[in-house]
Amino acid sequence: MGKNDFLTPKAIANSIKAKGLQKLRWYCQLCQKQCRDENGFKCHQTSESHRRQMEVFGMNPGRVIEGYSEEFEQDFLQHLKQTNQGNRVSAKVVYNEFINDRHHIHMNSTKWLSLTEFVKYLGRTGKCKVxxxxxxxxxxxxxxxxxxxxxxxxRIRRATAEKRDEERHLALLKxxxxxxxxxxxxxxxxxxxxxDDAWDEDGDEEDEENEDRKRDGKEEGEEPKEILDRNDTLSNSKNYDRSRKKQKLNEFHREGGDQPITLNLNLHTLSANAANMTAVPSAVTALKKPVAIFGVDEEDEEEDEEEKRGKSKEKLKGGERERDRERAGGKQRDADRENGRERDGKRDMERDRDNHQSYSSSRDGKRHRDDGDRASPPLSSSRWDKSPAPPSSSISSSPASAPSALRSDTWLSEGLVVKILSKELExxxxxKxxxxxxxxxxxxxxEIEVISTPSGDGQGDVLRVDQRQLETxxxxxxxxxxxxxxxxxxxxAExxxxxxxxxxxxxxxxxxxxRGDRVWLEYxxxxxVL
Ligand SMILES: [Zn+2]
Structure with missing residues (x-):
């Protein structure tokens, strides 16, 4: 009998394969691969690509399952909306329609063990009447x-942004x-x-200006206008009014000749350590990156809003107007990401801690980020710890948090120079x-070719690392x-x-x-790039 004759097992198997719908239990969600039978599934499980996926999964199984659950729910509700609007229908019927798509998110990769459980969940969270x-x-x-x-x-976004500003305000005042x-x-x-006399002594005043400068991350030669702007927010502080008066009256003198300007973000211990900071923030840890596998790919929603903001920033060049705009833009952006933060609060805090290293810039204007190992003393409970963390760009997995839609959940591309933050590879x-x-x-x-390591060896090695464990x-x-x-x-860009x-x-x-536009972007x- 020929291999592909009518009704041979092989032919039957092939026809089943062509039909598309097959047993749900032999579907590998991670690889999105449907296997035809148990044997096929076993073979798949030993394959190289599947193992790699499992490794990624193993790094954060909870998040992966949560992600599939969110996606499943979203797709399911979308389907329900499209087919039945607000009508009352059998959950089973809807589910059977839903799984007609071969690459639907399979329920066995979500946190719900059965349809009933899922339906109850929908009822509990007020998404459906059940x-x-x-x-x-x-x-x-x-x-x-x-x-x-x-x-x-x-409204929620605005409220959280206001609250944040207020807290920062208070911290500054303090x-x-x-x-x-x-x-x-x-x-x-x-x-x-x-x-009052003490305030007017020259020495004090210079220190103060120095500190202001350090805090603002400004370099020599910039007019003090920026400082004053910033200080305006503090005008209700009596002490501050006084210091402001002085800033208007006095020029900024640098002490210490040609020594590099050092910056220190560690506000409370500022005066003690200001002199010799060399270490620098590993500012954006991989934790900040969206988790692999899930998230939005679409880049269309709310583009308008983002665009408007972007334009207002770019168009106005020069002078304080631009700066004001930028600050306003920053605030808006902050607000936008407020949503994501709630979900990522914990991660943010971790990142935050990383960020509070110090930063150095030498006199020729050369700045560099460095390894956190040599960082300054650990941070005391500065204002950063009290005020909410800086905005995060978490992925949005529901339409409700669409503002980050311009963002993709991936950022890798060839030629980038990245830092490895994988504890597993430590x-x-x-x-680092x-x-x-x-x-x-x-x-x-x-796939990364190592160009430098803290220990100095291992250069030229090629590794595979998930984007979550990399930072720019x-x-x-x-x-x-x-x-x-x-x-x-x-x-x-330059x-x-x-x-x-x-x-x-x-x-x-x-x-x-x-081309030619100057813009501010997150780290x-x-x-x-090389
Ligand atoms: Zn697989």
């Missing part, structure tokens, strides 16, 4: 007014009061009446090693970089400078329609 009958569960979608939903979302008190003590004048000496991305495998995994490297000013996410993604306070870098775009969206 009721049980002798014929099984029936559901009907509760439809919200999309406009109202959007409004709610905006710091000012603290400093005033300290300086008064240093001057040896404890009597309140004489304190024993092999690759932790730098490498260049040779190619991207499966979108989330980079910022070039020195003038260096070449590429925008790796969000708006401007993929464009070549590094202008960084703002250590906001974790942002200013770059000048070198190609495309935006994580800019990466050095």
């Amino acid at each position: 009721d049980e009958t002798p014929k099984g569960w029936f559901i009907s979608l509760i439809q919200k007014d999309p406009l109202k939903e959007l409004d709610d979302e905006k 710091m000012q009061v603290e400093r005033a008190r300290r300086e008064r003590a240093e001057a040896g004048l404890d009597e309140e009446e004489d304190s 024993s092999a000496g690759y932790y 090693a730098k490498g260049v991305v040779l190619k991207v495998v499966d979108r989330y995994v980079a 490297v910022l070039p020195a000013p003038g260096g070449l970089c590429r925008v790796v996410n969000a708006r401007y993604r993929g464009l070549k 590094m202008i400078r960084v703002d250590v306070d906001r974790f942002q870098a200013q770059i000048q775009i070198q190609e495309g329609t935006y 994580e969206d800019v990466c050095k």
Whole structure:
């Protein structure tokens, strides 16, 4: 009998295969591969690609399952909405329709063990009206007014942003009061009446200006306007008003001749350590990156909003107006990402801690980020610990958090210089090693050739690392970089400078329609290229 004759087992198997729908239990969700039978599934499980996927899965199984659950729910509700609107239908019927798509998210990869459980979940969370009958569960979608939903979302965003500002405000105030008190003590004048004189002493004043400068991450030669702007927010502080008056009256003098300017973000221990900071923030840890596998790929939603913001920033060049705009833009962005933060709160805190290393810049204007190993003393409970973490760019997995839609969940591309932050690779000496991305495998995994390691050996090794365990490297000013996410993604650019306070870098775009534009981007969206 020939191999492909009518009704041979082989032919039957082939016809089944062609039909598409097969046993759910032999579907590998991670690889999105349908196997035909148990044997096929076993074979698949031993395959190289499946193992690699399992390794990724093993790094964070909880998140993976949570991700599939979110995606499943989203798709299911979408399907329900499209087919039945708000009508009451049998959950089983909807489910059977839903799984008709061969590559639907399979329920056995979600946190729900059965359809009943899932239906109950929908009822509990107020997404559907559910009721049980002798014929099984029936559901009907509760439809919200999309406009109202959007409004709610905006309101929440604004509220959180305001709260954040306020907290930061208070922290700054407190710091000012603290400093005033300290300086008064240093001057040896404890009597309140004489304190004004103490403020007017030249030495004090220079220190103060120095500190301001350090805090603002400014370089020599910039006009003090920026400082005053920033201080405006503090005008209700009596102490601060005084210091402001002085700033208007006095020029900034540098002490210490040609020594490099050092910056220190560690506000409370500032005066003690200001002199010899060398270490620098590993500002954007891989933790900040969206988790592999899930997230939004679409880049269309809310583009308008993002665009408007972007434009207002780019168009107005020069002068304080631009700066004001940028600050406003930053605030808005902060607000946008507020949503994601709630989910990623914990991760943010971790990243935050990393960020509070110090930053150095030498006099020739050469800035560099360095390994955190040599970092300054651990941070005391500075204002950063109290105020909410800087915004994160978490992935959005539901339409409700669409603002980050311009963002992709992947950022890797060939030629990027990245830093490896994989604890798993620490024993092999690759932790905090730098490498260049040779190619991207499966979108989330980079094949990296190591170019430098903390220990000095291991150069030239090739590793595969998930993007979550990588972070971008910022070039020195003038260096070449590429925008790796969000708006401007993929464009070549030149590094202008960084703002250590906001974790942002200013770059000048070198190609495309935006050529020549200078924009501020998050650290994580800019990466050095070779
Ligand atoms: Zn697989």
